[in-house]
Amino acid sequence: MPHSPTPAHLVLDPAFTVGQVDPRLLGSFVEHMGRCVYTGIYEPDHPDADTDGFRTDVAALVRELGTTLVRYPGGNFVSGYHWEDGVGPRHQRPRRLDLAWRSVETNQVGTNEFLTWAARLGLEPMMAVNLGTRGIDAARALVEYCNIPGGTAWSDLRVSHGVRQPHGVRLWCLGNEVDGPWQTGHKSAAEYGRLAAEAGKAMHQVDPSVELVVCGSSHDRMDTFGTWEREVLRHTYDEVDYVSLHCYYEELDGDRASFLASGVRMDAHIADVVSTVDHVRATLGSRKRLRLSFDEWNVWYAARFPGERALELAEAPRLIEDRYSVTDAVVVGSLLMSLLRHADRVAVGCLAQLVNVIAPIRSEPRGPSWRQTTFHPFALTARHARGTVLRVAADSPTVDTPAFGPVPALDAVATREEETGRLTLLAVNRGQEHPLPLRATPRGGPYRLVEHLALYDEDPDATNDAEAPDRVRPRRVPDSGMDAEGQLEALLPPLSWNLFRLEPVTD
Secondary structure: OOOOOEEEEEEOOOOOEEEEOHHHHEEEEEOOOOOEEOOOOOOOOOOEEEOOOOOHHHHHHHHOOOOOOEEOOOOOOHOOOOHHHHHHOOOOOOEEEEEOOEEEEOOOOHHHHHHHHHHOOOEEEEEHHHHHHHHOOHHEEEEEEEEHOOOOOOHHHHHOOOOOOOOOOOOOEOOOOOOOOOOOOOHHHHHHHHHHHHHHHHHHHHHHOOOEEEEOOOOOOOOOOOHHHHHHHHHHHOOEEEEEEEEEEEEOOOOHHHHOHHHHHHHHHHHHHHHHHHHHHHHOOOOOOOOEEEEEEEEEEEHOOOOOHHOOOOOOOOOOOOEEEHHHHHHHHHHHHHHHHHOEEEEEEEOOOOOOOOOEEEEEOOEEEEEEEHHHHHHHHHOOOOOOEEEEEEOOEEEEEOOOOEEEEEEEEEEOOOOOOOOOEEEEOOOOOOOOEEEEEEEOOEEEEEEEEEEEOOOOOOEOOOOOOOOOOOOOOHHHHHHEOOEEEEEEEEEEEEEEEEOOOOO
């Protein structure tokens, strides 16, 4: 196949850095929605269930995925949730109507079950409090229940429920998407800002060590985007540590070129929020520098979703179980690269969600579990993209997109481990027709190429499923290597996500 007539070139220089990769950047999200919890992570009747009812086959895939943090319990769900319903003896827990997803919530999994499961898997929890239908009192009570060792009403209640040691949850979301008219308890920026500030104050009074995430806009195309962040932060700036960003991406009207350039949109979204946050900081005369929590992001074909009111009332219904293609996986890989590229300001990231609901992991009731195509770029990034993000200088041919105009065919980011000097280069060829020649100059060498893995397929719409769980998986590219001048030479397949690992030559 003829390749692109114009090669791409980039330079990897350890002197030019962006920031450290925060482990929390590789997080995910478990919401009481669809089958994420029930028949996802939890299914007592499954042959592979542990003594607590959690699926060990799914847990093994979660470990392999490499996620470090999990946000819980929502999402839209949290805006109508009474956390007290999910603690204590299971047989006494009420069955509730969840307004967010028109589902019957059995409350068989709640705070203690989730936090115990997360601890067993080595996952940091990111808990959300209900600032939709509830407020200050319920929020501070939940922090007391989770984090105080004992001797108070709520902490002693936890002990009576069989959990003697506190969970020690550090990261908390002050509600979810309260700017959205679809949200139960939707509020104006001023209403939410005042409530979030007072809830945050009370939570800090219970446990001064907690870190708080305030709700930014639900996505970057909200009518109030920017003005919402400005007004909310005017009330909450001194009380919070992070501002949330949410956004989902999909291919619309067959415009695959723009879809493959979704990272351009994410880059602009992050830059806009950073500008707004820093504007508020300047107007307040504060020395405090807030960071960002991109705690909902993924590919989601939302245009296919009929809306919550069209759903039939059911227990753990099949809900937005998108089946992901090679193209979707390349986009997910590029969005991860965008988060890394902003590691100086983005500290937390949550791929939404973890199992079944627009997720990298799928499972069937009493059946198998498997990796979706999107599993692979996430797992490889989590395993190898560590240390310091380098400021990559790249020259690339362009591709035309209806949404963004001409964009670079090459999307790239790199990390360097300080102790070993190892480099990880992630690269996407956004071109759909031709391989893209790449020449990379690593400075501070010499280096050798350990491996080049590429996620691509002759059929860009290929997927994995229960019958063919490994139809799409990363492939080793054998022809890449270092030339006589110590430069990396490789050919990126069309519509591909690529990982290169390089290590210093020590002899």
